[in-house]
Amino acid sequence: MNLLYSVLVSILLVDFNNAVPSKISKKIVPNPRVCVIGAGVAGLTSARYLQEEGISFTVLEATRYVGGTWRYDPRVGTDENGLPLHTSMYKHLRTNLPKPTMELRGFPVPEDMPSFPSWKVYYKYIQDYAKHFDLARHIKFLHNVILVSREDNVWKVKYQNVLSGEEFEEQFDFVIVGTGHYSKPKYPNMPNEEHFTGTVIHSHDYKEPEIYKDRRVLIVGAGPSGMDITIDVANYAKTLVHSHHSKIKFNTVFPKNYIRKPDVKEFNATGVIFQDGSYEDIDDVIYCTGFQYYYPFLDKSCGLDLSPKSVTPLYKYMVNIRQPTMVVMGLTVRACLVVALDAQSRYATALVKGNFTLPSHDEMMEEWNRRADVIRAKGRPLSDIHFLAEKEDEYYASLTEESGIERVPPVMFKIRSVDTQAKLDDLYTYRDYVYTIIDKDTFVRTLEDKDVNRIR
Structure with missing residues (x-):
């Protein structure tokens, strides 16, 4: 009952005052051409909806595969063509969200898919999606984008055949950037790390x-x-030392070889001194310190302020305010990312088709500044501008209100909220739950074929 109450309270507290009302109107660019960069989930969903609307588009993908980061590759560093390996997938990874929130609209996940599938099972689903909608015919595989610039009121996209080295340049009316932000590691600056003789990754x-x-x-x-990764490695390590400053209270009972430590103070040759003065001998270090926003192919003429921690200014977390015929997909944090990507792809397609008109530049900047001011007032870093968190369902509602796309059901946000609490309760058991959607507002959560609770 306490869990249900907390979910209902969080939903009631969502602030709808910041939604931007917009009367849907049409503004059509005759025969628009669209460049989609990347053939991961963002690129594939964009391709599907653009294709359905009969819009001319090309997907540029640097590898020979679809699926982006969901494809596991045992190699590190660079691929066979010398390009950086973008996938961050690991051998034992399972999704950390249940399968209803991993489903792409209009393409049901298989009934026998586990509640929290492995990367292998989910990657097969992505491959099947691309095959079902016949998307490969629109994808130029092994073509790496090297420059996107804005000139003479068009987008000029320069890209290279990674096998032959031949370069091409084409002009487009719209650009959809779908390369994600989980491929460029963010390393901490640790004192004396250079003296450490163990391994660091x-x-x-x-x-x-x-x-x-x-x-x-x-x-x-x-x-x-x-x-x-802590839980994964703890199954094998002699000692698992976990250093962090998170204020999140995890109730998980960790194994006896788990040692919690504060932030690192400094390294020496054989171990680490922590901020509390304690010391541990260490053989190997794994930095789970996040990723940078990294778009080296975007020229200054694109109009975005790019930093390792943020991409600004964006309207609706995706539209380049200074050049609104560019959309940057998948930057939302603390959300059902697959659901969000699908909704963003439909919004972007409606924008390209001219189903609605964006607000003016000043109105979009005002909306962005409101969000930024709230973050600054809380003393938080600007990187929080990408967080949805408790505003996730409000976001989906605003996309529908403005563009007319089909509404993401509120049940998605509710499932994520309950799943988040399950993680806090026990990281070892949260994947044991099965979530079954009843309707747009209701789902049932079960455990070992026993009904746990029905939540609206």
Whole structure:
């Protein structure tokens, strides 16, 4: 009952005052051409909806695969063509959200898919999606985008065949950037790390836990990947030392080889001194310290302020306010990312088709500044501008109100809220729950075929 109450309270507290009312009107660009960068989930969903509307588009993908980060690759560093490996997938990864929130609109997940599928199962689903909608014919595989610039009121996109080295340049009316932000590691600056004689990697290059058998491993960071990799490695390590400053209260009972520590003060040759003065001998370090926003192909003429921590200013978390024929997908944090990407793809397609008109530049900046001012008033970093969190369902409602796209059901946000609490309760058991949607507002959560609760 307490869980149900907390979910209902969080929903009631959503502030709808900041939604931007907009009367849907049409503004049509004759025969628009669209460049979609990347063939991950963002690029594939964009391709599907653009194709359905008969819009001319090309998807540029640097690898020979669809699926982006969802494709596991045992290699680290660069691929066979010398390009950086973008996938951050690891061997034992399972989704950290249940399958109803991982489903792409109009393409049901298989009934036998586990509630929290492995990367392998989910990647097969993405491949099936691309095949079902016949998207590969629109994708130029092994073509890497090297420059996007705005000239003479058009987008000029320069890209290179990664096998032959041949370069091309085309002009487009719209650009949809779908390369994500989970591929460029963010490393902390640790004093005296250069003296440490053990191994140091980022979670981006973490592949499997077996190599850490009987080792003394330090994991830095307590985000989703930090907690997941901690549990993965703890099954094999002699000692798992976990350094973080998260204020989130996890109720998980960790194994006896788990040692919680505060932030790192400094390294020496064989271990780490922590801020509380304690010391641990360490063999290996895994930084689970997040990723940078990294779009090296975007020229200054694109009009975005790019930093490792943020991409600004964006209207509706995606539209480039200074050049609103560019959309940057998937920057939302603390949301059902697959659901959000699908909704953003439909919004972007409606924008390209001319189903609605964006507010003026000043109105969009005013909306963005309101959000930024709230973050600054709380003393939070500007990187929080990408957080949806408790405003996730409000966001979906605003996309529908403005563009006329089908509304993301409120039940998605409710499932994420309950799943978040389940993670806090026990990181070892939250994937044991099965979530079944009853209608747009209601779902049932079960455990071992027993009804747990029906939540509206």
